[in-house]
Amino acid sequence: MSRRLGGRWVAGVAAVAAAVVVLVSCTGGRQAEPGFRAGSVDLADPYVPGSGNGGYDVAHYDLGVRYDPAHDRLTGRAEITATATQRLSRFNLDLSGLDVSSVTVDGAPAEHRRDDGELVVTPRDGLGSGSRFTVEVAYAGVPEPIADGVLGSGGFQHTDDGAIALGQPHSAATWFPVNDHPSDKATYDIEVTVPDGLAALSNGVPGERSSAAGWTTWRWAEGSPMASYLTTLVIGDYRVTTGEHGGKPLVTAVPTGLPATGPEAASMARTGEIADFLATRFGPYPFESYGGVVVADARIGYALETQSRPVYGPGFFRAGEPNYAVVTHELAHQWFGNSVALARWGDIWLNEGFASYAEWLWEEHDGGRSAQRNFELQYAATDWSRRTLDPGPGQMFSTAVYKRGALTVHALRRTVGDDAFFEILRAWTTERRDGTATTADLVALAERVSGRSLGTFFDTWLTGAAPPALP
Incomplete structure (x- = not known):
């Protein structure tokens, strides 16, 4: 991540309702059996107390969200596959704000309750150590940002033309249930459904877009393990450029209100070149896509190395000149911090x-x-x-x-x-x-x-x- 302080660097679901599927641990019919116990409610990282959960390891998130900017309302579906790392009677997922309507574990209804920023799930049957399982969670609501205290407001934020989900060390839990700590990386499939005419950008390789009844679904796939804080959504009126670099897709985006020849677009245009230079120093580029997104919202006072597609706040281009230093910084993170x-x-x-x-x-x-x-x-x-x-x-x-x-x-x-x-x-x-x-x-x-x-x-x-x- 890059910040600017005192002039220096401080560093696809078209359905209306959605369900989030999450792999987690459980307590249920086998809860009383010896050896079954609840997963820990955080990972004891003193820098992010309360974040992350123990007892399971997530392999994959299959997420689908639909966002209506006119009402600032999100509905979501997520399918998360995980493996129990102990005999689990119950497990937690990090989830901020949003209302959960149902949870299933391996297709069976599971008890669930909210405990502040935690979703507590108790499956019908306990999960054996080493067992692979899937949890589905249906959720919806008006997402709320997280007050970080260092970087300012993060997480899912409504904007004039859409929304931005971004932040470090927290943001993911404001728009989907997650094991929110970088030690539990996972792969992702992400579908984002928005009103026609808006872009919906996220991580990884772009998939086929589809439209129906005034809504467009954008699809993205990140096939390399990704820390949860590196996920992003950028929804709004953007000029999206899709090309190819080194046989991989390169997707960049700049708000349509900015000139096509401005410093933001010029900086994004050298993304592939800078990544190639860094590869001569660090080894092969580690992901299957390249890119970058410039946002115009002044609340984003930093740049963040969101995996394969960094997001850059507007302050880095206020001098009216391209800013290759910040692009280099965020691209270097693809090796150091992301991979x-x-x-x-x-x-x-x-x-x-x-x-x-x-x-x-x-x-x-x-x-x-x-x-x-x-x-x-x-x-x-x-x-x-x-x-x-x-x-x-x-x-x-x-x-x-x-x-x-x-x-x-x-x-x-x-x-x-x-x-x-x-x-x-x-x-x-x-x-x-x-x-x-x-x-x-x-x-x-x-x-x-x-x-x-x-x-x-x-x-x-x-x-x-x-x-x-x-x-």
């Missing part, structure tokens, strides 16, 4: 440090300052009292995470040499592709590839309170 996702939010520098460093690589490649010069300037400007690793919930999007993180990446390059450094990056994106990772995982890999002990190096650059010696 290789966080196991816990305290390691967010693994996302933002590498994406910020990618900006330096692109600037050098595009004829600007060298990565080394950017390193020198940022080193001199850094407040070393602020830690990069495990910075605390209120500092997740701080300069220490972004810029000190980038300093750490370049210092690693200087320490191990270019050959080992780029081998480390490519090994990371290859070996950890489609999975999750921690800082300890990166340290172990860097030590293995370089043949050097690097624990003290990472401690000094990520958490030390004094300026490290320059490598």
Whole structure:
């Protein structure tokens, strides 16, 4: 994700009713049997208390939503496939606001209740450890955004011409039931039905569109595992450009109220070129589609690396010039943060440090300052009292995470040499592709590839309170 603070980067359902299908754990007829127990109500990540749920692992979400902007009303269908990781009597899904009318587990009606932002599901029969199951949830209502406190309002937000569902670390639970933590990635099929004339953009490969009775259904498929906060919906009056790059679809969109030759469109036009450059440094592009969406709503004061199709807030283009730095940052996240996702939010520098460093690589490649010069300037400007690793919930999007993180990446390059450094990056994106990772995982890999002990190096650059010696 990119933010702009003080002038710097801080980083298809046409039916009216819908049902959400979710794979989860249950309590029911076998609840009293020994060994069956409820799944945990959150994953104990101190950065996002209450988010995520235990006892199961989601493999796939099949979502269908219908949105009526005139009444700000959403109806939804989701079919989620999951596997129980324990003997489950009951399980939770994260869901904010929306009203649930029915839930089934493997086709059988299941008891359900709401507990604030949780949907608590008790199946008729307990679920055995290792068993694969499906849950359907029918829901509807007026979606409500989430007050983030750091980035501002996130989640599903009504706009003048439609809606935007976007946010980090939360947004997904405002428009579908979900295990809302990046450690439980899943694949997605998403159908979005909107009034004719509006675009409905989401993640992944575009599918066939269909229209009936004044409504159009847009279809999207993300076949690579995706963290829930990387899902998005952008609905409204957009100029959508669909092409191909490297044999894969490339879909970009800009509000129709902006000029076709403006800085927003010019920035989106270099998406494929920038992704190709990053592939020479990080390894093959990890997904089956490319793209980007510019939004005009000033409430979106950030850019977010939503998988395969980043979303860019309007502030990044206010200077009237193309902004290739932010495009580079969000595209770099497709490797660092999306394909290789966080196991816990305290390691967010693994996302933002590498994406910020990618900006330096692109600037050098595009004829600007060298990565080394950017390193020198940022080193001199850094407040070393602020830690990069495990910075605390209120500092997740701080300069220490972004810029000190980038300093750490370049210092690693200087320490191990270019050959080992780029081998480390490519090994990371290859070996950890489609999975999750921690800082300890990166340290172990860097030590293995370089043949050097690097624990003290990472401690000094990520958490030390004094300026490290320059490598």
